[in-house]
Amino acid sequence: QKExxxxxxxxxxxxxxxxxxxxxxxxxxxxxxxxxxxxxxKSPELIMSIYSNGDKEDGxxxxxxxxxxxxxxxxxxxxxxxDSATYLCAxxxxxxxxxxxxxxxxxxxxx
Amino acid sequence: ETxxxxxxxxxVMGMTNKKSLKCEQHLGHNAMYWYKxxxxxxxxxxxxxxxxxxxxxxxxxxxxxPECPNSSHLFLHLHTLQPExxxxxxxxxxxxxxxxxxxxxxxxxxxxxxxxRLTVL
Numbered sequence: 001q002k003e004x005x006x007x008x009x010x011x012x013x014x015x016x017x018x019x020x021x022x023x024x025x026x027x028x029x030x031x032x033x034x035x036x037x038x039x040x041x042k043s044p045e046l047i048m049s050i051y052s053n054g055d056k057e058d059g060x061x062x063x064x065x066x067x068x069x070x071x072x073x074x075x076x077x078x079x080x081x082x083d084s085a086t087y088l089c090a091x092x093x094x095x096x097x098x099x100x101x102x103x104x105x106x107x108x109x110x111x
Numbered sequence: 112e113t114x115x116x117x118x119x120x121x122x123v124m125g126m127t128n129k130k131s132l133k134c135e136q137h138l139g140h141n142a143m144y145w146y147k148x149x150x151x152x153x154x155x156x157x158x159x160x161x162x163x164x165x166x167x168x169x170x171x172x173x174x175x176x177p178e179c180p181n182s183s184h185l186f187l188h189l190h191t192l193q194p195e196x197x198x199x200x201x202x203x204x205x206x207x208x209x210x211x212x213x214x215x216x217x218x219x220x221x222x223x224x225x226x227x228r229l230t231v232l
Contacts, residue, residue, distance in 0.1 A: 031219075032218065032219045032220075034220060034221075041199075042225070042226075043199075043201055043223040043224060043225050043226045044154075044201075044223050045223070046220055046221070046222060049220050088154070090221070092219040098156075098159075098167070099156075099205075099219065099221060101153060101154045101156075102153070103152075103153040104153065
């Protein structure tokens with residue numbers, strides 16, 4: 001069974017710090033990796049996509065992918081209270097043409 | 112309208128009612144999805160339609176019946192639901208495809224609608 005694992009948290013960081021969110025996946029046949037942000041009572045919002053090994057930066061967000069170790073991470077620099085949300089990791093498996101979502105990590109940024 | 116829209120945003124129904132949830136995507140995508148999200152639980156994939164054909168049905172009870180008349184519209188027909196079916200129902204769409212190694216593109220990114228908050232009394 002294909003799995004996507006995330007630490008449920010909560011992860012608490014002070015304002016201005018770097019928040020580091022991690023995700024591991026079980027199937028090496030995966031191709032696309034995504035991070036979603038979900039505020040309480042709202043729907044998930046795509047914030048990062050990464051397809052190749054290495055880092056991808058977009059503003060304060062950096063996604064890191066290591067296919068050999070089967071992990072993907074999200075760094076949030078200069079964390080703000082508005083970043084407080086649940087962050088979902090998602091992995092697209094080419095073999096089954098299926099996206100698997102992790103259970104999410106709750107992030108609290110303290111002002 | 113842009114993105115993915117869902118109606119109604121809130122729905123309260125009795126166990127004997129029949130209702131339908133509607134989803135419409137304005138992104139030109141070729142795949143649409145229904146998810147269920149209960150309180151403090153992860154997303155549960157219910158149904159997937161690719162090119163208007165159902166390709167995934169994750170052991171969902173028959174009281175949930177999906178319909179995809181075209182690539183832009185998706186419905187979830189509800190009948191004789193149970194209180195435990197109360198949840199946030201999310202629709203999503205994506206452009207399915209295979210990305211060549213080292214290629215660039217935005218395949219398989221799922222974009223979600225705002226959801227329908229369903230309460231079954």
